[in-house]
Amino acid sequence: EVQLVESGGDLVQPGGSLRLSCAASGFTFSTYWMSWVRQAPGKGLEWVANIKEDESEKYYVDSVKGRFTISRDNAKNSLYLQMNSLRAEDTAVYYCVRGHRTSWFYFDYWGQGTLVTVSS
Amino acid sequence: SYELTQPPSVSVSPGQTARISCSGDALPKQYAYWFQQKPGQAPVLVIYKDTERPSGIPERFSGSSSGTAVTLTISGVQAEDEADYYCQSADNSGAYGVFGGGTKLTVL
Numbered sequence: 035e036v037q038l039v040e041s042g043g044d045l046v047q048p049g050g051s052l053r054l055s056c057a058a059s060g061f062t063f064s065t066y067w068m069s070w071v072r073q074a075p076g077k078g079l080e081w082v083a084n085i086k087e088d089e090s091e092k093y094y095v096d097s098v099k100g101r102f103t104i105s106r107d108n109a110k111n112s113l114y115l116q117m118n119s120l121r122a123e124d125t126a127v128y129y130c131v132r133g134h135r136t137s138w139f140y141f142d143y144w145g146q147g148t149l150v151t152v153s154s
Numbered sequence: 155s156y157e158l159t160q161p162p163s164v165s166v167s168p169g170q171t172a173r174i175s176c177s178g179d180a181l182p183k184q185y186a187y188w189f190q191q192k193p194g195q196a197p198v199l200v201i202y203k204d205t206e207r208p209s210g211i212p213e214r215f216s217g218s219s220s221g222t223a224v225t226l227t228i229s230g231v232q233a234e235d236e237a238d239y240y241c242q243s244a245d246n247s248g249a250y251g252v253f254g255g256g257t258k259l260t261v262l
Contacts, residue, residue, distance in 0.1 A: 069251065071251075071253075078238075078240065078253060078254075078255050078256040079189070079191075079197065079240050079242070079253040079256070080253060081242075081250070081251030081252060081253060084251065091249075093249045093250055095155075095250070095251075096155055129196060129197075134202075137185065137203075139184075139187075139242070139243065139244045139248075139251045140185070140187060140202055140203070141187065141189075141197075141199065141242070142199060142202075142208075144196045144197060145196070146196055147196060
């Protein structure tokens with residue numbers, strides 16, 4: 035059974051940093067693209083970043099470029115999101131998402147999400 | 155940046171047909187996906203690659219595509235279908251993901 039379990043969400047002050055983790059199980063993690071998707075309270079879904087199986091390609095939504103870094107450790111079956119210079123508008127539930135073999139943006143499995151709150 | 159456009163809301167009576175549209179310039183090139191999201195829950199995929207239905211999704215859910223628009227159709231809407239629906243795809247380069255703004259389906 036495919037499982038994605040996020041952790042690391044917390045209350046952080048504006049300008050602060052946070053690192054999210056996603057533990058993957060039930061599939062060969064090293065052979066799939068992965069993404070982070072977020073959802074601000076009461077708002078819609080927003081794709082944040084993606085990463086290729088071997089980390090050779092990474093892409094970000096404009097609003098987080100230069101502040102967020104996506105990475106992975108295939109030996110630990112884990113996906114990460116390092117978030118720096120956090121802003122109030124980064125407040126959201128962050129989902130770890132797997133991309134299907136046939137297309138990285140065919141999001142076939144989602145975690146339950148972890149809440150990041152940016153506030154003083 | 156690339157955008158997908160959905161109507162904010164759609165309302166139908168039980169048993170009727172609901173149609174939710176999604177438009178975007180790259181849709182002729184990139185597949186679209188549809189998600190259902192109920193309050194407090196993670197999104198659930200209901201349509202993939204424009205028209206395909208995942209196993210476990212009721213047959214009343216279907217998808218279609220025409221040019222720069224895709225449509226999610228729910229035939230014989232049931233009360234349990236009340237939820238937010240999001241279309242999703244990628245830009246022309248295929249590198250960047252995008253979601254529509256979401257459509258709230260209300261079952262009257």
